[in-house]
Amino acid sequence: MKKVWRSKLFLRYLVSYFVIFLVPFLVMGVILYQQSVVQLRSTIEESNMSKLKQLQTFFDGRVEELSKMASQISYDHRLTPYMVQHSYFGQEAIRELSKYQVNNAIIHDLYLYYPNSPYIYSSKGMASLDVFFSRVFSFSDWERSDFQKQMKALQEPLFVSQQVQARNERNERMLTLIYPIPPNTPSHHGVVMYFIKEAKLLSSMRDVLGDTEGGVFVMNNNQEVIVDFKNEFDGANGLEAIQSAEQGISSTIINKNAFSIMKVNTEDTGWSYVTVIPQNVMFSKLSSMKTALFFLAALLVMFGIVASYMLSLRNYRPVDHLLHLVQKKSTRPLRGNERPKNELTGLQEALESLFAEKDQMAKKYGEQEPFVLQQCLLQLLKGDHASKQQAETLLKQHGVRFKGKAGFVLLIRTENVQQIEGMISGPLQHIDMKGAEAFAVELVHDECVAYVVDVQQGGTKEHVAAIKAKLAPYWETMPALGVGRLYKASEGFHPSFVEAMGALEYTKILGKDNIFFADIDRDAKPDLWYSKEQQVRLVQSVKTGAPEIAVNTLQEMFTQLRTTNWDPSFVKCVCFDMINLVLRTSHEKGIALTTSAYALTSFSSISELERSLIDFTRKLCTTVQEHQRKSEEEIQKQVVDFIEANYCQHRMSLNVISESFQLTETNSSRLIKEWTGTTFTAYIWELRLKKAKERLQTSDESVKKIVKDIGYVDVANFTRKFKKTTGMTPGEYRQNARIHKSYASH
Template sequence: MAKNYFKSKLFLKYIWSYLFILLIPLVLMTIFIYKNAVTNLRSEIEQSRLNQLTQAKVIVDGRIKELSEIATRITYDKRLTPYRVHDPIFSGEAIQGLDQYKSTSSIIDEILLYFHNDEKIYSSIGLYDFDVFAGAYNFQNWPKDQLYHDINTVKFPTMRPVDQASKTSTSKKQDILTYLVPITPNSPTPHGTVMYLIQESELSSLIDTVLGNYQGLTYILDSAGHILIDNRQGEALTDSAVKSLINLPPGIHERSINGEAHSVVSVKSETNGWIYVTAMPSSQFFSSVLHVRSFIIMLFCITVLVGAAAALLLARMQYQPISNLVEFASSKSRAERSHGGAAASGNELDRIRSALQEYSSRIDLQEPFARNHFLSMVLKHGYVQSLSPELQQAFDLRFDRSHHFVAVIGSGRTNAAASNDRVKRHERIQLLNQIEIPELRAVGYGVELSQLDQLGLIVSFDLDDGTDAFDRVRDIIEAIRTSLLDIMDDIKAIGVGTCYESPDQLNQSFIEACSAFELRASAEPGAVAYFEKLSDTPNQADWIPSNTLMKLSQSLKQGSYDVAAQIIGSAMQNLQSSQVSALLIRCICFDLLNAMLRTASELGITNVAQDVATAAISGNAPDELERSFLTLASRICSQVEQNNQKEEASLMDRITAYIDEHYADHSLSLESVAFAFSVSPSHVSRSFKEKVGLNFIQYIWQKRLEEVINQLKTTSDPLKDIILRVGYQDTPNFTRKFKKETGYTPGQYRKLFSENEEVRQLSDIDED
């Protein structure tokens, strides 16, 4: 069934908005368009002429520049020196060279080379005596004496106006432009002249289209006001009228010429000072718009008739997405849930805004879990530089400082006690979420570890020149410790890992922080254990420091093979560089082997390591020992990963069973389940999604939905009672979500199921 949009005030506003947008400009246009039509048309034509004149100017300037460049090349062409052109042996090369230069420009009809006071003139087709050349071309307005004088005295490039020349060979008169370029160009004492003969049509064709279909004329004038090229369509100007156009500045002008108003457009070349001018009678503009009035009246009538229909169509098209959003928001809006749907009569945009605010709050609730998962991956694998910079920006995390380390903070409370004090843990997490210590140029990011009594802290700081890194770490930890003790009385200990310059080594610092936390020497509340100081114990090994062995043990317990491999490789490299005998190296390496076997024994996986340990003992060369140790570390880490996965799967199975048993409890939440099993909420959120495939909220919703469907089928209890029994306290919201999942409201679903059940029973009776 079609939606009745006219009931929506917002939809009606859309229609009126489109009508106003459509009709008001049309009315204004109807009033002013006729008066402005002439001006607009004139402006367009004049601008078009201006653009075309500018384009013609650019093209002509380019052609003239080509001719100047050719003259320059001729000047320095060895084939065209006075000596070689006069030499009978090389004169043929000169003629051939001129022919080649002629072919480089499309506007050259003929190119000639003349050396001052010479009786010869050279062209691309042969050698002329000057008298023969003057008689052959026979310029109408350029007598032989003047021609001889000009080519001997010209000092600047000069374009002569169009002149008729009649070649004796063809007896046909041609309109020719002559362009004289002294050589060497720009020299105060030129020794010759390059003369170009250019067909007038080659340049006039560039201005043929400037006027279009309009009457008028187009000129190209030189800087002295002489007409070089003209193009006339329907009229001519007197010489005095033409000269009046010279002094016009470039642009568009209104001038009276021969007693008639003209639109004049002028463009001046910056290269040679030539002026490009068009003059067009203004009366032509009025005759071009006589039809506009009748056209406007017809357009107005058609637009008024079509406007309403167009406004309705556009309003409906634009309102359709809003309608869909409103329907979606109506099913999600918390405001409507609390008012039982009464908000449906309100403004649609308000309901959409309310729904967006609700979803934004849900995202805010999920962001801490995503952020904690991101930081957990940093602690486990390092390689911060390869992680998504978009995620770092989204979580407001920056690892662009010079030094980085990890600290593990223990509360000293048992998991059971910690699970009963959620408020304090939440406060501790909020405090450590992001710590800034401006005076020490440090920032810290808190990470929830899987153990309830421990929290991780990733710290980044910039180190001043000359300041010891460990001293700065100690100052930062002391500042953090003081802040924590001011508001908490249950800080058991703090383990601090080594400071590294690259954030990619944060996983190593985390392993070291765990080692320091486990092997702390003091039981005093709030005591700090630094991994770097653990090597100062009295029973320190001579060759392999005790902190290295502790770090190796902790990396195996964490299942971090990358860190373990780096420790083993570094230890073996140090032993080999110490220049002791291979036998002594084997003896010293028993410290590494014992540390790994002891760790494996503590983890309960000695049977896995037995065969690898035997191979390590029987090895001889240090390289063989290192490979055996790496194999042993790999086997231990793999087994730890498997054990962790089994424990994780078992934990998630127990959590799933717990949810299946308590899903009807309205107080069931991620935090309550996490504390019930003594693990962090972030750990439960991440692992539950990986194991079940649904997030925590979705899984509980599915369980409650299934139970409601079952009770709708099997009982006649009121819907509100059923919804309350499954732990849902918001009946209107549940109804909307139920309809979204099934396509029916709970009442419709019950009725439909009852009808289907009756049909099935009747069918069974008929079969009997």
């Protein structure tokens, strides 16, 4: 876990994912908060507007009732000026006024006044104007004379905005509403005065408004405040803002505080109803919502952190695992052995290192490709079943595919190294013909070249003729050719190779340029002796160390011997001839006998001889293979010893080695690769580098002299290669070696 947190790549992933989560969450949070505020504000405003309209309905209804009552009073014959002033009917008029007052719940007192009359009438009786103004009600700015003048000129309902108090009601504040009668006429003969207790009206307003936030104002058509509820304004600034507000919902600043104003008007009366709510009170409703939003935001942030961590870890681990895997597979250290800035940089460097190794391996592979092809083809010819499948797989990887259903082997004997080199490395290495393909492989010990021919269609002779036609331009004299029989698919290359070796031997005996193994025994009479074909196949299988073919040939010969009607003495002669054939071949290969001739010749039956001779032949083939291996190892050792003795010579090359040992350059390179495990060029460099290091450590000779002494002419080129291999120049290497030597001595 600590390693993860120390990783810059992981932290970069974490920050990136957190930003990816945080930005949408912040945007969503802001949008959600804004929508919540707007919605809540709208809800509060709509709720207050609804209550304000209810208040409007309440007031308009009461005013309408008072207007109708005034109209009824004006047309009531019991309340005419004559009737109210009459000594008898006046009492009835008083009772009638009392009835009108009782029918309306909000009216505290109802008065009827006729202009030019010194009296005013109510449900309680008649009183003079002097008594009315001095003992019943107290008006702040109204005297009797002012009252009489204004009542005479009154043309429409009037709300008295000045303070009115009932003297006998503990100076309670009254609201006064005056209607001219009859209403809605150009002339009138009296007025109806309604006195309403402000406290009672406020109580009714409270019932209608409920828990409305802010202040509520009711204003007449002159924008004078009739009544207010929860008025929190100290001065006139607030009232001016309220009076100037438009109908509907608006915002304003009063005494440096923000308010929302909701206003509705009644067209008939011109009255206005206003609710004023401080916006801080409105936003206080958001406190619970803010807490919920805070916890939601905290939860989202926690989720974002956890999700960012999990996603970062999920993306980081494969990169880290891949980096360790690539570094483990890479044989080169990272650049400068420095810790990379992050895992991606390290992965880039590791991949670059791997690709560099791949390019180097591809280069080496390209250099070794001809040798690999030669080895694979040799394995097919030798019939090595253990490596046959691997050889075929390698051949396919190199683009060599046996497409045909049959094949044969053609051998060409020549002692001319240049001719052999031309066949195995030049344009003759792969011959493409109509219906067949031929691939050349060098046989070092037999001083010949074999063509492995893959046949799709056609016969052996026509393809041999095509190969000879391809070879003709490069040869002045056509060498001897030996051709094996056509066998099924790639499995027959080994027996065909043995037959081709036998056919090639017959070219010496018969003095012919080319011999087909199938033609060797064509004119012989098989019933007189075993066939020449069997003889050649047996001899060549022993010489090439092919036990399976040798055993199969012997079994075939003994089977034929059992089925003949020959004389027993003649059969015995044939048996001795078969023994002689095997022993003579062993002698020609220079192999000492491990079984005495007497043991082979003292047989009592053909079956006993067959078992003994087959066992002897198997051992003989194994010994031949061992001799071939030792012979090749001896050549390899001689070549390597030659290189180690002469590597300081500037002229040392594959061509020099090939000429010295009568080998082709291809075969020389293969022998060096098999013995040293590396290429000729790499081995020469290894020897020269070792010698240069030794002389740099033990002598004071100049770098130039050392370089020339080990076989290099170009000092600059050697210095570049030396630094690429060791990481230091020759001079730095010498200085470093001396420092280590000095420390070691102390």
